[in-house]
Amino acid sequence: MIPFNKPYLSGNELAYIEDAVARGKLSGNGYYSQRCQAFFETTYGFKKTLLTTSCTDALEMAAILLDIQPGDEVIMPSYTFVSTANAFVLRGANIVFCDSRQDHPGMDESMIESLITSKTKAIVVVHYAGVACDMDVVMSLASTYDLFVVEDAAQGIDSLYKGKPLGGIGHLGTFSFHETKNLQCGEGGLLIINDERFVARAEVIWEKGTNRSAFFRGEIDKYGWVDIGSSFLPSELNAAYLFAQLESLPKIQQERKAIWTNYYKSLQVWAKQQDIKLPYLPDFATNNAHLFYMICTSEAQRTSLIKHLKDNKVHAVFHYISLHSSPFFKNQYLGAPLHQSDSYTRTLVRLPLYYELNIDAVTSSLLTYGR
Template sequence: MKIPFNKPYLTGKETSYIEQAVRSGKISGDGIFTKKCHEFFEQRYGFRKVLLTNSCTDALEMAAILLDIKDGDEVIVPSYTFVSTANAFVLRGANIVFADSNDQNPNIDADSIEPLITSKTKAIVVVHYAGIACDMDKIKAIAEKHGLYVIEDAAQSIDSYYEGKVLGSIGDLATFSFHETKNVISGEGGMLAINNKSFAERAEIIREKGTNRSAFFRGEIDKYGWVDIGSSFLPPDIVAAFLYAQLENIENIQNRRKEIWQRYYTGLKELEENCLIKLPQIPHYATNNAHMFYILCGENERDDLIQHLKKKEILAVFHYLSLHKSRFYHDKHDGRVLPNADSYSENLLRLPFFYELEENDQHMIIREIKDFYS
């Protein structure tokens, strides 16, 4: 493919930092680069506590354990999201109650949440799609009224804000992804942000196979043992070394991605003005971290556009399929129709987006989309 959908970007120091980690004599979890990454996030963004994980999926599974999710508990989750958002809670026995997206962007419709709450509801999980904030004041007010936890699935949301508050700092817990398609990457990789201090100590234990090993290594106890449930959620330090090289360059990466995003928006605006496609909308309370650029095609147009671009060696891809219609959860869903989630599933198309996307190639993509609609 001449223009791929994604291409991982190397800042230049990844391999030298990995070598440093190896030479330090500790390449398992919580080495020198893991600590550097933790300090970066806590100092730059003001998270109360963060813990690197092997993936955002791991971080979500940790969140489900921390909330003591049990059989019969209900968790409200948007249908238009990646499977891990729901699966992490299903693994603990939860019944997932799917919410629709709003009609302005794929984020959860905050106004649809309260009617879904029952005596069994334990948490609301929100997904900041494309790094664009959900309506967090409204969602937090609903949660506080009903005594519910809020988890931010901020997988796509590094360096993005809601009313001046960094995404991932608003809910009780938040999860991030450093998958190779994200703004800053480590191949796979994730992070749990802990904003509710009551979870801080237990989060360390769950991440270390249910042991208080972290406290032992800090010299706070004279021996460690098995004190809770958990698993091996911590990543090797060589993964953190790769990530730290990316974090050192986050401003450069973000500036470049915002340039690419704006070029798409400006180049395709004419098609939106002619009512042929819809472009992303950024609410007044949200910032744009340029995680992705998507367009919304008209009914039954997306597959043809994908094929048109593929013939020109341009790889554009659709995204999530509504989870309430999935083979696994269809029979468990309560039967409500979620029209906005289905519309995004059927019509949203993501365009190639990566740091090294050349301006000429981007103009070619824009030109081919315009040709399709002409």
């Protein structure tokens, strides 16, 4: 069976983990954490970055930094992973879901303004498949209505919007290093702080609500509990593994993009015959080859296609169940119908995409479907 995903080992992961052990500091914010953070700040020009145990934790930090209070409204897409919403629900926010675009599963930027009320505090954009939302529209709305913007760029590492790196445009951004992502360390994430107002407090929240980091830099003579926070730091073992992946970023991206392009070129004629849509890329966005998805004509076709691939020893998957129709939220949702989001829930399928993928085996299996 060709798996849906297979974590890639670039070469130095185990050596760096061994080195982290030899250095004698494993609890976080050590040598490898700092090297990873410096990589992002230097490579992409982010103002400040903090490694976290997951993208979920980075989003939860963002919600705390924005001082989300019960009753605040936060606008976000419904077609996303649960962490996008859960981070703000935990702070008491009322989630206002936005529908997806017709040409892409990302949120429909033209609908955002109609969802803004006097209670709106933030817009959370999700760069689905590593493809940017129209951030000029989003940031203009944020400026007009005095709102914060959080970029959920869990899938967006090394992707750009009009030349700007995703995660570095809103007030805050987040990355994921889950084993399914382009770069991974099993579980891990990154909080990106682009607004100077949040830098100092972010570090305190990150360190369990203490000013411990300032103490270790020699800026204060003792540290204590000064704010709310939690244990958001990853182990140095995770950071060491991640740093090896970061060193291999160009190689990993080159191979993933080659696989994505192979899919796109090989399937164009077949997809048209089956009335299946291939991914759309707006002219303002780049493609980081995080995932390759297809849009079927119906749920029945998707089910049939996934079964066909499974019978041919290829594991394809679908996601997400739109959050507004999820078991947890559906009885709370009082907004308008979200037709596009519901449609993607029924019809989107993801193909395997990982560094060592035998793509010819996948495409040859696909091309026999419908014959």
